[in-house]
Amino acid sequence: MAEKFKALTEKHIGFIGNQHIFFVGTAASEGFVNVSPKGMDSFRVVNNSKVAWLNLTGSGNETAAHILENNRMTIMFCSFDKQPLILRLYGHVKIIHPRDKDWPSQVKLFPEYTGARQIFELNLELVQTSCGYAVPFYELVGERPTLRKWADNRGRKGVEEYWQEKNTKSLDGKDTGIIETV
Template sequence: MGKKRPDLTPQLQEFIKEQKIFFVGTAADSGFVNVSPKGMATFYVLNSQQVLWLNMTGSGNETAAHVLKDARMTVMFCSFDKTPLILRLYGTAEVYHERDAVFSEYMSNFEETAGARQIFKLSIELVQSSCGFGVPFMEYKGERDTLKVWAEHKGEPGIKEYWTEKNQTSLDGFDTGIFE
């Protein structure tokens, strides 16, 4: 059965460190709900009530647009091996860009990666865990390097051009705040 608590225990923090994928859910007060899978080494636990995740450049920028409209965010982890567990972190998020003073401080928690777009900080209001008995076993085979190679090939000027073309508005036409 599901358990609720206000923060991440050391055991849950360890569970997060072991996961290779997580999912981020956001929504504005209207329009589409967005759920995005995230991988690579892009998640970091600051403390029992705050986490960070590094958002890489991608085809859309829904999460940033939604957080500007409504800061609610859910992050979900689920175990596909070992002991089954689903872990959801509910809270409010802030988005930081490289132009923000705190960005470099938070970036120090991640590997420097071409194509880093934003860092989100989630202040946790509720942690919910559940059994995960219905989640299938799946085998982790490794990270894809396609996104890293693509971003390195584009270089910083190419990434900024991509942001201009593809990352300024959401599917619903909301501003993403990618540029000041």
């Protein structure tokens, strides 16, 4: 039932464009494995072998900590409507922070978000589809405005202060790289 591809096909790209949620999986060499749901308008197909997603400020920063130690990532999309399908993207990732020279050109791929924290560029090594027959039906009611409102109320300076308070270490105590050290 599963099929493997070296790169995204037009059909895969169309499927991704219709999804409102994706899941990101990462792990360091030791400690907790992290799986995070992502939404909002934060995912882009750059080309058939590269994707990027904008990471927005949240209560943790596990993905960034894991990538500093082990730059492997899996992104999973799954259909919750008519046609069942699971699409997984496997590869190695590069982190782009607001302080990096690539940030201004890369952040233009996305809407403006006060809480923009990092961009993760995933170079694809394997694309896999599977049936998704056991995935239940769900209907999208709408996007939650809560995260955007939270960041907008704090302002960019307040968001960056939050990074200092809550986003510098992972659950395992690993550095996340959010604050540049000299």
